[in-house]
Amino acid sequence: MGEPEAGSEFAILAAAAAGPMADAQYILPNDIGVSSLDCREAFRLLSPTERLYAHHLSRAAWYGGLAVLLQTSPEAPYIYALLSRLFRAQDPDQLRQHALAEGLTEEEYQAFLVYAAGIYSNMGNYKSFGDTKFVPNLPKEKLERVILGSKAAQQNPAEVRSLWQTCGELMFSLEPRLRHLGLGKEGITTYFSGDCTMEDAKLAQDFLDSQNLSAYNTRLFKDVDQDGKPRYEVRLASVLGTESALHSEMTSRLKSYEFRGNHFQVTRGDYAPILQKVVEHLEKAKAYAANSRQEQMLAQYIESFTQGSIEAHKRGSRFWIQDKGPIVESYIGFIESYRDPFGSRGEFEGFVAMVNKAMSAKFECLVASAEQLLKELPWPPAFEKDKFLSPDFTSLDVLTFSGSGIPAGINIPNYDDLRQTEGFKNVSLGNVLAVAYATQREKLTFLEEDDKDLYIRWKGPSFDVQVGLHELLGHGSGKLFVQDEKGAFNFDQETVINPETGEQIQSWYRSGETWDSKFSTIASSYEECRAESVGLYLCLNPQVLEIFGFEGADAEDVIYVNWLNMVRAGLLALEFYTPEVSSWRQAHMQARFVILRVLLEAGEGLVTVTPTTGTDGRPDARVRLDRNKIRSVGKPALERFLRRLQVLKSTGDVAGGRALYEGYAAVTDAPPECFLTLRDTVLLRKESRKLIVQPNTRLEGSEVQLLEYEASAAGLIQSFSERFPEDGPELEEILTQLATADARFWKCPSEAPSGQA
Numbered sequence: 009m010g011e012p013e014a015g016s017e018f019a020i021l022a023a024a025a026a027g028p029m030a031d032a033q034y035i036l037p038n039d040i041g042v043s044s045l046d047c048r049e050a051f052r053l054l055s056p057t058e059r060l061y062a063h064h065l066s067r068a069a070w071y072g073g074l075a076v077l078l079q080t081s082p083e084a085p086y087i088y089a090l091l092s093r094l095f096r097a098q099d100p101d102q103l104r105q106h107a108l109a110e111g112l113t114e115e116e117y118q119a120f121l122v123y124a125a126g127i128y129s130n131m132g133n134y135k136s137f138g139d140t141k142f143v144p145n146l147p148k149e150k151l152e153r154v155i156l157g158s159k160a161a162q163q164n165p166a167e168v169r170s171l172w173q174t175c176g177e178l179m180f181s182l183e184p185r186l187r188h189l190g191l192g193k194e195g196i197t198t199y200f201s202g203d204c205t206m207e208d209a210k211l212a213q214d215f216l217d218s219q220n221l222s223a224y225n226t227r228l229f230k231d232v233d234q235d236g237k238p239r240y241e242v243r244l245a246s247v248l249g250t251e252s253a254l255h256s257e258m259t260s261r262l263k264s265y266e267f268r269g270n271h272f273q274v275t276r277g278d279y280a281p282i283l284q285k286v287v288e289h290l291e292k293a294k295a296y297a298a299n300s301r302q303e304q305m306l307a308q309y310i311e312s313f314t315q316g317s318i319e320a321h322k323r324g325s326r327f328w329i330q331d332k333g334p335i336v337e338s339y340i341g342f343i344e345s346y347r348d349p350f351g352s353r354g355e356f357e358g359f360v361a362m363v364n365k366a367m368s369a370k371f372e373c374l375v376a377s378a379e380q381l382l383k384e385l386p387w388p389p390a391f392e393k394d395k396f397l398s399p400d401f402t403s404l405d406v407l408t409f410s411g412s413g414i415p416a417g418i419n420i421p422n423y424d425d426l427r428q429t430e431g432f433k434n435v436s437l438g439n440v441l442a443v444a445y446a447t448q449r450e451k452l453t454f455l456e457e458d459d460k461d462l463y464i465r466w467k468g469p470s471f472d473v474q475v476g477l478h479e480l481l482g483h484g485s486g487k488l489f490v491q492d493e494k495g496a497f498n499f500d501q502e503t504v505i506n507p508e509t510g511e512q513i514q515s516w517y518r519s520g521e522t523w524d525s526k527f528s529t530i531a532s533s534y535e536e537c538r539a540e541s542v543g544l545y546l547c548l549n550p551q552v553l554e555i556f557g558f559e560g561a562d563a564e565d566v567i568y569v570n571w572l573n574m575v576r577a578g579l580l581a582l583e584f585y586t587p588e589v590s591s592w593r594q595a596h597m598q599a600r601f602v603i604l605r606v607l608l609e610a611g612e613g614l615v616t617v618t619p620t621t622g623t624d625g626r627p628d629a630r631v632r633l634d635r636n637k638i639r640s641v642g643k644p645a646l647e648r649f650l651r652r653l654q655v656l657k658s659t660g661d662v663a664g665g666r667a668l669y670e671g672y673a674a675v676t677d678a679p680p681e682c683f684l685t686l687r688d689t690v691l692l693r694k695e696s697r698k699l700i701v702q703p704n705t706r707l708e709g710s711e712v713q714l715l716e717y718e719a720s721a722a723g724l725i726q727s728f729s730e731r732f733p734e735d736g737p738e739l740e741e742i743l744t745q746l747a748t749a750d751a752r753f754w755k756c757p758s759e760a761p762s763g764q765a
């Protein structure tokens with residue numbers, strides 16, 4: 009599973025408010041945030057061998073990521089090929105001159121650049137978060153003039169014209185069915201041929217289950233035979249074709265089946281030429297593996313992509329789980345099934361990331377000080393674990409993340425059987441989070457002008473402190489009182505006193521009961537709230553700030569910004585509350601709202617949230633935190649709250665825990681804050697999801713260079729223009745040929761890709 013960072017969904021309302029077009033939710037705004045993924049330091053710390061390993065894995069990831077174009081929409085591969093041709097012949101600046109000469113305004117040309125950058129970032133013309141289509145925000149006739157008069161068109165007139173004819177119409181079409189990904193009449197998808205319905209998808213799943221075949225690397229194509237009977241093709245992704253003579257565990261599965269009176273044919277070879285390139289680089293990476301687990305892992309992935317075997321991918325994943333804390337971390341394959349309308353087919357993704365050694369060193373110091381720091385927490389020693397257990401946690405900096413989007417945290421593999429028996433890995437992608445939290449000054453909502461510079465300066469460092477405390481001493485602290493199956497207690501019933509009641513312990517967990525099973529629907533948010541509160545509370549400790557390298561005035565600023573960020577996040581959280589069903593959709597954001605409520609309740613002007621009117625005349629709000637009252641008012645309030653959270657958790661007091669937590673989490677329009685009304689303001693001021701520019705790696709002699717790009721739409725385009733220096737044109741040819749070979753499956757009278765590319 010991939011975890012998006014907070015506040016990540018695309019902004020329908022904000023775009024609607026800002027954009028000139030009626031269908032603003034189907035465009036990317038010209039002022040969309042674009043950030044670069046910074047991994048220079050982590051890359052610098054790699055050894056030459058580690059760099060070679062990372063380089064070849066990155067190449068494999070980027071090649072495989074192109075398959076996502078074929079997994080998104082019938083026209084996406086043509087759009088990609090067309091854009092890549094345009095920008096190979098002329099970089100964004102050169103093309104601008106031509107575009108302006110053709111009569112485009114600067115805004116229109118910028119809209120085109122943003123569109124192109126969006127295509128590359130999402131690997132297709134549908135947003136990876138939200139699955140809605142986006143179209144260029146300029147007149148089609150003007151874009152046509154730019155394309156047909158471009159240098160690329162002068163060099164290859166027939167080809168460029170043909171690409172434009174194939175995808176131009178679809179690029180702009182907002183016909184209702186094409187607005188979202190979906191199955192049958194619900195939308196467009198290329199995981200299924202255009203005539204497949206939900207019934208077909210269910211039938212195919214039953215068939216796959218009956219044959220013990222995974223859907224992860226498949227697509228379903230429906231045809232009608234001479235007698236008008238449907239025939240289904242289940243096509244597996246692989247380098248080898250169905251006719252290959254090489255025998256493997258897969259070859260016996262490639263045949264015709266009769267299933268409930270329907271004809272199924274299992275074939276393979278989907279994305280074959282792309283996967284061929286993936287395999288070539290995995291082979292090369294294998295030579296630089298750090299250990300035999302990595303080698304065996306890669307050997308199994310190679311087998312998986314060559315043969316079309318998910319079983320081999322599972323075997324590879326098993327080695328991957330066993331490869332604990334590697335310097336260069338990666339994962340590659342058909343992984344996340346969010347975008348298959350049926351939910352079982354995986355989108356290709358590949359990532360390569362590096363352990364953040366500097367951050368990891370700080371975390372280690374924190375762990376070393378844990379015993380002492382745990383004593384600072386506001387509950388009696390009896391409520392603390394007998395032995396500190398540091399939770400499994402790695403901070404990685406992403407070098408490469410191919411596919412349709414980049415999550416901020418991951419918890420994989422997704423294979424349930426492996427998760428039960430072998431476990432999984434839990435990683436935080438530090439430099440992706442940094443991008444998510446870095447905000448341009450003018451987009452920094454709800455803060456006082458005075459606070460903005462301080463916030464920008466200290467947001468990153470304070471976030472590092474908060475994450476370390478949250479993960480290690482937050483989730484790692486506190487004891488559960490348990491009575492085992494033999495009736496024995498893990499605490500002293502005689503002497504342990506509940507500090508809230510002054511009485512002996514009245515409730516506990518019985519054998520078989522867990523935190524999650526007892527607190528069920530509130531368990532994860534309550535626990536996040538406890539961890540966040542521990543972070544806020546312990547960041548006041550000078551020893552902690554010293555570990556992270558902050559003293560004096562700097563340390564005070566880190567504390568202030570950490571607290572300020574929390575109360576602002578509590579306000580932004582309202583986006584993730586659904587009033588219609590009175591429920592929260594995101595555990596962390598709910599937790600931050602609860603903390604905001606606790607600090608508001610502390611009173612004495614510690615925190616204030618005030619509705620205002622923005623310079624645009626629309627509703628706005630200001631959140632203020634009095635930094636002089638953090639220790640005098642904030643700390644005692646947090647201390648009381650944190651103790652109640654821990655005591656109710658330790659004693660398994662579900663009724664008390666629910667009353668406390670749900671009380672604070674309730675969103676009403678009660679004065680003075682009127683949170684329901686504030687929620688409308690939060691939605692109105694929501695920022696669009698950022699585009700992220702990633703670096704390239706290049707082999708020069710035996711050394712790997714890191715190539716970085718400007719944080720702009722043009723920089724993002726440039727990174728893709730230089731991504732496939734050896735075989736860019738060949739890849740575009742491959743993609744359009746693969747798309748054309750299957751184009752008939754999505755053809756119907758009104759919306760067919762018309763020509764051949």
Ligand SMILES: [Zn+2]
Binds near residue numbers: 478479483536539
């Ligand atoms: Zn957490």
